[in-house]
Amino acid sequence: MDFSSLSLAPPLLQVLEELNFRTATPIQSQSIPVLLAGRDLVGQAKTGSGKTAAFALPLLHKTHLSRRRLQGLVLCPTRELCAQVAGEIRRLGRRLPGLQVLVLAGGQPIRPQLDALEKGAHLAVGTPGRILDLLQREALDTGQLSTVVLDEADRMLDMGFREDMERILGATPPTRQTVLFSATFPDTIEDLSRTFQKEPTRVTVVEEGAAAPDIQQLGYMCAPEEKTALLLRLLRHYQPVSAIVFCNLKATVVELTRALREAGVSADGLQGDLEQSERDRVMARFRNHSIRVLVATDVAGRGIDVEALDAVVNFDLPSQPEPYVHRIGRTGRAGRRGLALSLVTPKDDRKVETLEQGMGVKLERASAESLPPEDPASGVSLAAPWETLCISAGRKDKMRPGDILGALTGEAGGLNASDVGKIEIQDRLSYVAVAKGIVRVALQRLRDGWIKGRKQRIDWVR
Known part of the structure; x- marks a missing residue:
């Protein structure tokens, strides 16, 4: 779609022409008409897809320059991203006389920001912490806000800003337009959307040639005594940033966790005997990537909800399809292809048959021989960053x-x-x-x- 076919103000079309922006990217062509119509939107697209212009152009189009009151607010996770987004808004709005765009981010002195707000501005780009601080000081007037954009909303949630975001949205007019842009679409984004948006339009742009959102299920055949060595080999081959390894017994969790650590893997275990405080500490480390591999039983693994899990490994296969489906469903979310690896011994033939019948899907068979030979000089590390x-x-x-x-x-x-x-x-x-x-x-x-x-x-x- 050409920008000229979008109902944008002439000064904006003039800037786009000057910048040689003629054809809208998919996220722009699908989002801009929705936002110009005033509807709420959830946009899912990767960095570099042109999403900043997708929300900046409608923001600028709807800004009344004669009213020097805050009309649009963009929340970003970091000071650096705030500066980038504000720079892009100013660049696209350079033909709008008198346009004032403020950066309200933490890590900078607050006094100049307070002074700038007193003088008045049309649009602001800020971090949740600083925006909340300004609201608590009653220095930020949200009464005229017509649009709030949460840019990289998934990253803000990952950084722990959920409560701040909710309080900020709660301090804005209920008539506002609420826009969420996110690279992924975890359950937490869905919750946020359900709470603060009104019948949002969902726009998802999948990169051309991207893998289908499914789960590759591989069964690696081995003898029972080879399972630990095979698991190590699979971890070194697939290099998951985060993976859960499921065992059927608490004793296996303890033994396997010890073996993985001795082999240099950043691992910890979760089993029913752990106190709640210790469980919380293990899960906090796993969620923030201080642990790459979590070893758990089904009972201890209940309630584990970690976004962007690269792989699930069945060290021991369950006897029934339900726990198997529940285990592997933790990978392959948010449009990514999941990976489920199972270690299958000759004694597991009946289990595999039951699982395949229950799921209606054949487990793809594989063997250690299909893996590239291990190279001790490769320096592959399974430590956490x-x-x-x-x-x-x-x-x-x-x-x-x-x-x-x-x-x-x-x-x-x-x-x-x-x-x-x-x-x-x-x-x-x-x-x-x-x-x-x-x-x-x-x-x-x-x-x-x-x-x-x-x-x-x-x-x-x-």
Whole structure:
């Protein structure tokens, strides 16, 4: 679709012509008419698909320049992304006289942002923590907001900003247009959409040639005594960033976890004898990629919901189809192709037959001989890229992700935002992932510094 066929204001079409943007990308051609019509939208597209222009052009088209009141708000997960999005909005709106676009992001002094808001602006791009801070100071007037865009909504949820996002949306007019853009579509995005959007249009752009959203199910044949060695070989071959390995017995979980760790795999176990606090710590590490492989029984694995799980491995096959389907259903979400590997011994023939009959699908047979020979010099590592720190304050202590991010990347912390991973806020505890190479520095900086105006107990979760 040509941009000229979209009902955009002449100054915007002029800029597009100047920038040599003539043909809209799929996400733009499907989203812009919906947004111009004022409808809510959930857009799923990868980075580089042109999604910023997909929401920026309708935002600019609907902006009344004569009213210097905030009319559009874009939430982004990081300060860097805020700057990029604001830059693109300004570039596309450069023929709109007097257009004011503000960046309201953490990690920057708040006074200049307060001064700019007092003077008035048409559009703002900000991080959830800073926007909430400005709302609490009553410095941000949302009364005239007509559109709120959540850009990279899945990433903001991963970083622990859900509560902040909900409070921000709750402080905006109920008549607003709500737009979600996300690279993936996990259950958490669906929940957010159901709560805050009105009959949204769903636009999904799948890259040409992308794998169908299904699960490849492979059964690797082996003798019972070869299972652990074969599992290691499969992990080194497929290199999953995160995988769950299911066992039928608690004792097998303990033994296998020990064997994987001794082989250099970043692994931990989840079985019924664990105290809830220990289970929480294991799951926090797994969710933020401080553990690559989680070994679990079906009972202990109930309630595990980890997005973007690369692989599920059945170290022991279950006897019935239901638990098998439940296990492998944790991979292959959000339009990605899943991988389910099963270790099949000669004693498992009856189980395989029952599973195949129950599912109506044949398990694809494979053997270790089909794998490339192991190369000791390849340097394949199954270590995790992140470590986890635990902070002794949580949601009920008014702790927010922005407080932790600020403590690590502000003047006192001095770390790069890229060295900080997922932040998870629980009732009385918070977990933050930091890059493995700087964990000792991050630990010391947090122990030496202050978070929310007080010293906090900081533990390295290992």
